Amino acid sequence: MRRPLIVGNWKMHGSLQANESLVQGVVARWSGVHLAEVGVCPPAVYLSQVSQLLASTNIGCGAQDVSWAETGAYTGEISAAMLADVGCQYVIVGHSERREYHAESSELVARKFIAAQSAGLTPILCVGETLAQREADETLAVIGEQLQAAVELAGRKAMTAAVIAYEPVWAIGTGLTATPEQAQEVHEFIRDQLGEAGAAVRILYGGSVKPSNAAELFAQPDIDGALVGGASLNSEDFYRICQAAE
Ligand code: 13P
Secondary structure, eight states, rough: OOEEEEEOOSSSSSHHHHHHHHHHHHHHHHHHHOEEEEEEEGGGGGOOOHHHHHTTTSSSEEEEESSSSSSSSSSSSOHHHHHHHOOOOEEEEHHHHHHHHOOOOOOHHHHHHHHHHHOOOOEEEEEEOHHHHTTTHHHHHHHHHHHHHHHHHHGGGGGEEEEEEEEGGGGTTTTTTOOOHHHHHHHHHHHHHTTGGGGGEEEEEEESSOOOHHHHHHSTTOOOOESSSSGGGSHHHHHHHHHHHH
C-alpha cells in the first residue's frame, strides 16, 4: 500500500516570525498518529529554522531545489548533502517555475534527482504540461519526455524511492484545478510508464489544491496525495487537505 503524502511548497513566502506561527499552527492540528505523511518545503534560508521547529514532530521538512553538483565552486548553489545536514528529508526537483524562470532542462532536473538520492533525500520530481500543450493534445508526450529523462539517468528502480508530482502548469496558482478525471488519466499514464516500479511510486497532484477539492482528487486510484502551494500557507486549510488524505 502506498502511504498518502501531502507536501506544502511555500515557494518564496515567509519570514522568521511567519514561519514560526505557521509551523505552530500545523503542528498543533497534526499531532498524534496519522495514516498520511506530511511535509513542508520552506525557502532555503529558513530550512534550519523550520527543521528545528519540526524536530520531534511527525512532520517532515524539504527543500524547493538543489544543486546537481556535489561540492565546489558553484556560487549561490546548495548541495543535497547540505540539505540533509540541516534536517531535510525531501527536495522538490523540476518544479515548473524553475523550468520556466531558470530554464531548467529535463536533463538538468534528472541530474538534480540523482544528486538528491545520492545524499539520501527523497526527490519530488515535478512534471506537467502548459495550457498550450494540453490544447495541442501533447500532454502525455510532454509528461513522458520529462519522466523519461529521469528514468534514463537514474534507472527505473530508482523511481520506487522517489515521489512524482503531476502539476499541470495551467492549474498552478490560477484557481483552476484539473478535474479528478484529468488528473487520474495522467497519473495512470505515469505509473504505466514506470513498469514494475510504478506500483510503489507515490504520485502527487499539484495545482490549486484546496480543502474543497482535495477529497475528490484523493479518491482517484492513482492519486497518492498532493503538492500544495498557496493553501499550504494557511495552517487550517493545509490541515484540512491533509485530513482529506486520511
Ligand atoms: P498552488 O497550490 O498555489 O496552485 O501551487 C501548486 C504548486 O506549484 C505546488 O508546487
